[in-house]
Amino acid sequence: MSLNSIKTxxxxxxxxxxxxCATITMSKRQNVDIVTHEMxxxxxxxxxxxxxxxxxVRVSLFRGGIQSLSLDYGKDYLPIHxxxxxxxxxxxxxxxxxxxxxxxxxVGWGVDSWSNRGYRYKAKYILDQxxxxxxxxxxxxxxxxxxxxxxxxxxxxxxxxxxxxxxxxDYAMDRAQRKxxxxxxESASExxxxxxxxxxxxxxxxxxxxxxxxxxxxxMNGGFVDSSAVFxxxxxxxxxxxxxxxxQKFELALSKRNPLQDDYVNKRLMIEWRIKNIYGEILxxxxxxSYSSSxxxxxxxxxxxxFNGVTKDRNRMDSDAIVKxxxxxxxxxxxxxxxxxxxxxxxxxxxxxxxxLRPVQxxxxxxxxxxxxxxxxxxxxxxxxxxxxxxxxxYHVISGTNPQKPMDITIIDNSGATWPARFxxxxxxxxxxxxxxxxxxxxxxxxxxxxNAKLLDKVVAIGTPMSESLSQSFSSGTxxxxxxxxxxxxxxxxxxxxxxxxxxPLLTEDGSLIGVVTGKLVGNNVEGIGFAxxxxxxxxxxxxxxx
Numbered sequence: 001m002s003l004n005s006i007k008t009x010x011x012x013x014x015x016x017x018x019x020x021c022a023t024i025t026m027s028k029r030q031n032v033d034i035v036t037h038e039m040x041x042x043x044x045x046x047x048x049x050x051x052x053x054x055x056x057v058r059v060s061l062f063r064g065g066i067q068s069l070s071l072d073y074g075k076d077y078l079p080i081h082x083x084x085x086x087x088x089x090x091x092x093x094x095x096x097x098x099x100x101x102x103x104x105x106x107v108g109w110g111v112d113s114w115s116n117r118g119y120r121y122k123a124k125y126i127l128d129q130x131x132x133x134x135x136x137x138x139x140x141x142x143x144x145x146x147x148x149x150x151x152x153x154x155x156x157x158x159x160x161x162x163x164x165x166x167x168x169x170d171y172a173m174d175r176a177q178r179k180x181x182x183x184x185x186e187s188a189s190e191x192x193x194x195x196x197x198x199x200x201x202x203x204x205x206x207x208x209x210x211x212x213x214x215x216x217x218x219x220m221n222g223g224f225v226d227s228s229a230v231f232x233x234x235x236x237x238x239x240x241x242x243x244x245x246x247x248q249k250f251e252l253a254l255s256k257r258n259p260l261q262d263d264y265v266n267k268r269l270m271i272e273w274r275i276k277n278i279y280g281e282i283l284x285x286x287x288x289x290s291y292s293s294s295x296x297x298x299x300x301x302x303x304x305x306x307f308n309g310v311t312k313d314r315n316r317m318d319s320d321a322i323v324k325x326x327x328x329x330x331x332x333x334x335x336x337x338x339x340x341x342x343x344x345x346x347x348x349x350x351x352x353x354x355x356x357l358r359p360v361q362x363x364x365x366x367x368x369x370x371x372x373x374x375x376x377x378x379x380x381x382x383x384x385x386x387x388x389x390x391x392x393x394x395y396h397v398i399s400g401t402n403p404q405k406p407m408d409i410t411i412i413d414n415s416g417a418t419w420p421a422r423f424x425x426x427x428x429x430x431x432x433x434x435x436x437x438x439x440x441x442x443x444x445x446x447x448x449x450x451x452n453a454k455l456l457d458k459v460v461a462i463g464t465p466m467s468e469s470l471s472q473s474f475s476s477g478t479x480x481x482x483x484x485x486x487x488x489x490x491x492x493x494x495x496x497x498x499x500x501x502x503x504x505p506l507l508t509e510d511g512s513l514i515g516v517v518t519g520k521l522v523g524n525n526v527e528g529i530g531f532a533x534x535x536x537x538x539x540x541x542x543x544x545x546x547x
Contacts, residue, residue, distance in 0.1 A: 030120060032122070032125065035128075036055055036128070037129065042073075043057055069083060075217075076133060076221065135222050141339050144238050144239075146242075148212075149244055212242075214320070214323055234428050235342070238275055247267070250265070267291070269322065271290070273325070275338055282401045282403070288328045291324070293317070295316070351542070352544075355386075359443065369444050370414065371411050373393045373503055379464060379468055380501075380503040381463035388440065388441075389439050392503070393516075395431050396502065408420075421437050422435065427541045430533060432542055434542055449539070457514070459477055460508075463503075466498050468500075480494040491506070491515050491533075493529070494530075497519070497530030504516070514534070516535065
């Protein structure tokens, strides 16, 4: 063998031995300083707590990819989520280690370029963003009751959108969305979505909603959840119904060349927020589109893959986007107006009604003066207070989704005849409504002008429980207590009360009207507890004058 051949083989041997130096010699980890706001939060990386209370901390991170950073300032503040991302550039040491790769015509470069070890983080991450205090309720604001999230058919399954990372994450996701929308044909995920919707619709009621636990926790910590209330209050509670309209999952790769690097995973949820009162009337509708914080895909702080972490991460992203959507709603001017308790007393507008000429005297009279109140959502009960067709019922029996106008109402009298009813007025604060039909009643109930119910009185309710086929049914029980809460004054009843009884009369054994049946307690191990509005309060609450 010639000397030149020996030299060539020696150089090749050295090149082979020293190729991929970056992969072999460079450290897997890099020290990074994290500096936060002076309030000393708990700092977590990929859900691993690295500091329980500190303004700054030094951590040793695996090179390459994304680290999900969370700052927890306690229950009174919203958590801050951020990311630690490698720069696209290599360290200087990486390029020095590539010199031996020249000897192998770049074979080692191919190995090193796929390695995460050549990428670097910034040496210091400064997160001086001020934490946001959670909204706190005071006595001038209403309580909030959050209802279970519903799904639009198009949001049952997430639509996956793929793209590449950009230093501006919003830009990167918008660019990926445009590419997704302009692609030729439909994506596999959209095709799967369409094929699955028919099956999903049949199972829709069994779907678990995106996690609202974080939002519920924020509402509770802010004092917006009234967990002690027995009586639902029109004047001091808002109800929020949420519907998920669009559900998108973004996966953004850090590198086009290196599939071994981690991906950004992010969610964008489009949510419809319906603000309602106690009767289900829609006061406002707000639509938000909010991104979650980004997460590193399936890896923990110590570099080990989290095989069971996918669901947890998805729930966290959903929860984060929901909270951000709620904050946008909360800060809107229209919601702030609805949230304020109205302290202005309603304007008086008396309604004059003729006194009953043929007051109820017995059970037969009581049945003839009691009616069924039917709407498209169901039925309740009511009773005549004047022979010329005035009927009292509960407002919740006739309310719809429009706060300015109840639903169409039909009255069915004791003979089975139907009558279209006109809505005259209501006291939403007290769940009462006055209707008018063009009928002459044989007898009517007289409203007492002073308290006439006594503890342990034997009482009878007349109404149409559950089904119209059970019209003019009698239920008996006793007055078991007198309750008040805010503007509410209630008779507590020990008797069976069903939904169709609402708005019907409550009588003593001698036939005197003492109340309007309005509802019952519902829950596990709760039976036979109903409530009625005292009859002597009806004229006052409704501003009715009898002449």
